[in-house]
Amino acid sequence: MTQPPIPEAGARLERVIEVQRGAGVNRRQVLAAMAASMALANTACSPPPRLQAHPYVNLPEGGAGGQPMYYASAFVRDGFAHGVLVGSQEGRPIKIEGNPAHPSSLGATDIYAQASVLQLWDPDRSSVVRQRLAREGDARVAPQIASSTWSAFEAAWLECADALADPHGSATLRILTGPMTSPTERALLQTLLARGPRARWHVHAPLSDAAAADGAWMAFGRHVAQVAHFDRAQCVLALAADPFSDGPGAVRHAMDWSSARTAVRDGIAGARAPVLFAAEATPGLFGARADHRVALSPARIEGLLWRVAAHWMPELTPADVGLADPAAAAFESRLLAALREAGSSALVIGGAGLSAEAHALVLALNQRLGAIGRTLTLIEPPDAAPGAGTLADLVDALKAGTVDTLLVLGANPAYDAPAVFDMPHALQRAKLLVHAGLHVDETARLADWHLPLSHAYEQWGDARAHDGTATLLQPAITPLYDTRSAAELLALLAADPLRDGHALVQRQWRTGREADFEAFWRKSLRAGVVADSAAPPLEVQTARLPARLALPAESPSATLTALFVPDAATHGGAFANNGWLQELPRPFTKITWDNAALVSPATASRLGMSTGDVVRLQAGMRTLDVPVFVQAQQADDLLTLPLGGGRRHAGRVGDRVGFDASVLRPASAMTLAVTLQKTGRRHEFAVTQHEIDQHARELLRTVSVGTALAPEPKRDQLYPPFASPVHAWAMAIDLDACIGCNACTIACQAENNIPVVGKSQVAKGRAMHWIRVDRHDLEEIDNSGFQPVPCMHCEQAPCELVCPVGATVHDSEGLNVQVYNRCVGTRFCSNNCPYKVRRFNFLQYSDETTETLKAQRNPDVTVRERGVMEKCTYCVQRVARARQHAEREGRPLVDGDVVTACQSACPTRAIHFGDLNDTGSDVVHARTSPRHYAMLAELDTKPRTTYLARIKPDA
């Protein structure tokens, strides 16, 4: 506690200052002022406050913290579970790792699972029940919203619940949810619907493809979900699809593909890696790794599909295939050869932008090839909603005025519904609108009651993965606010005698397992998956072929096709308030804090546009101003509009970032014909990587199959070689495995307390990511390559030589260490770094005031202040933790003890980290590869972070 300033010195100083403002001063007054100010300064320099320690009153059973505890649970995105281990330290979840036992990931994570921990601690999360006391337009009183309580809501609900349950009444209930796979929630929902004779369930899945569902119906007469097996495939064809990004199985697809490739490279007998063919409209991660790729508009992709399918289905009605594209001809012939060779080991995947007929044809083709049951398993959709209506049905009912009570659970239609529905007005037609969600979002602002929901990591629950495997969700922390889980809310609404989430989930899973339920419960919670709960394969009829190719008329040259895709980071807007994801550079454009309409270079030059021009798109009566970004490899005459920007009530981070593409979005299709008009305005993008061309620097190298890279020429050494006698940490990144998903970037940000800097700072090049994924245009393969760049930990580090205060030093294990408390901020080290991996805190980027953001921080990593340099440390805190663990056990470190955050998150296991002195370690094995090289090796920095060149596809 500081001492109070000496009153006399302060008063004297004030008097002197007053005199100075007056006539003039004399020498005696100046001396008095100096003495007084020195005395005042001295009193402010009090000794540091004595710190207190507050031990527990009762020590928790698991221990007092220090070591992270991992709870197996799942992150639920769009209704599907992604199995994770929630790492908790000192009682707070701070880092997410993948669950190795979970089929959707086998231990890896995507950017959303990594960023989910920030969503838990989001300071803008809804924390209280809100009640609207008067509506807009109520003449008597201005609309006002007041904080309320759960018991008040329950009382209000009971009043109308009776009317809803009355079989002779007329009150109607509509429930709108997102996709829902949770068995507990679905059972409770059915109970709630059964209580009301005029109750109906509607499902709103803004990012799911209605055409795919219609296509399955057309082909098989039922809905199916597709589980792809990349590990069994010899040839994969993706049509307007990105299996490495889209859907809940994306991480698994990438992992299976990469494992197959690794097995082939390692020479394992019988190993086969799939050859990837991509016909895509807009660049995607799958297309960037495809062995053969062609950029076509969705219409032409359908034409391609029709022509290819005709080879296996002679009964197919010949369609007007005059849309043959010369660029696609070579692609098509190679594709046919590969499909013929693969036979039943082929796999065809259709994506958003295709018509329902095309989806039906894809399924039929898979069946004809014999892929179903081999590379493709059809299962009952885990989010199947039999009898449920669509959003369009709900809007019709709302506009007809027949909806009395509308409950919106875990959905935000006021934002993400296509604007043609005019959701805000439609929602207001319901007499009682109840919204339950994580944030006070656009729909909550219109609701009569807003109920705060618990986050996935705060609740007991369950959910299913992409193949139907169930996971029990267990809380890693008690709810931060007075929230309920969705299951608990449904139990409240259904007047269920059980209200506690734990009891509800146990009741759901107890049926049929009464005998050994306790053992089952413990085993499932510990493993993070319910054993043998994957959905069984469906038996389907012979697919009905679509009658004809359903293509739109060839559009006149003045119109373009707009393709609506979820944004690569905010995923349709659900994560708009997540600073990590907003600042994540999108894989191809490297844009942050924005979305952009992508156009191909040919179309841009034809229309006289360049990156940054703002254009006005028009479809019917609706217009939207969007900034344009010229993207190579985009299909011509196609505009990609990412959904997820332009939010109005996302929170302090996400409001008004980007444009809202749902203004133009049609009711159920993902494509739309639009006209374009230049406005003459310009828009500045905050891009993290400006140069995509390598300028012959060979940063990202490629080799042909079976060839080795030329070895580095021997150079005379001025300095003695660097000796790491005990441990020599090194990292080898396999560029042939990297798909550019950015999971490593977000994982590093979560683990190392890396701050978010905002759009204007990113525009100045001050983004703080310690590992960045660079994209380079590789002419030799006519495709993009991705290269993760962490600190190289050079043995002859140029940064260490130039630090005037010795803040960056080399430790005996090869780590280039950054000592924050010595750094004075000259930035000479960053100047001298040829890889530009050092990040400087130009401003106070770390938020040191918001309590919930402080809670997310990793206590083992320093939170950096303004004025210090920081960079990748090879997760030195994980090295230390592993070493301390080994020292306690009295054993040496073994390979696999230390796993860096980036290494752990990578879905394709591209990052190999370990000890060079351990001859059996994974990283030593990786470095023996003939593809091994160091980036900018000619500079002789001797980096410990090295790369394995990417293998060019066979011609």
Add this chain to the structure above:
Amino acid sequence: MSAVFSPRAVLVVRLAVLAVLGLAVATVMLFVWRARAYEQLGEPIAQPIPFSHKHHVGDDGIDCRFCHTTVETQAHAGLPSTAICLGCHSQLFRDQALLAQLHQSAATGQPVAWQRVHVLPDFVYFNHSVHVAKGVACVECHGRVDQMPLEWRAWPLQMQWCLDCHRNPTTHLRPASQEFAMDAPLPDPVEAGALARAAHLESRRRMTDCSTCHR
């Protein structure tokens, strides 16, 4: 030729230089005094409950680990929870006024606010469990707590002092059976060497790396 500077000017310059030098010396002395004052070596620190290690360790012979439960497994040794204290004091000296805060803590769920004696800056990541695993006794750094009626800091805990041991740890190790004893003597050089070898200490270079203690 007459002098360029008058004797008075020369005097002023000499006084000014002396004053600057004097100020520099005074500043250094001030900062050293400030740093030392913060250490407060040997100065007992008042606690909300005047816990006497002398009584509990010296007279009653309670082992360190009974209360500081996580010293062998985690970075922090851990201050005892109220429940640990009440393990005995729910029976012993139950109605003493000195222990009223303890019972109040258990009743209200508010922890006892102890004043910290051994505090390291936040940029030092000290790990007790590794030191204990290698054979560093408690008395090595915390002094003879069994002679402290109120805890005080026996050693400065400055980086220089830590490095003195890290540069030559052999002379500071004890056998595992004697790490928690108060009066165990340091072993002779031969035995110390054997202990150091058995402990598989890291190299001196590693133990003085910045990244060993700072991240």
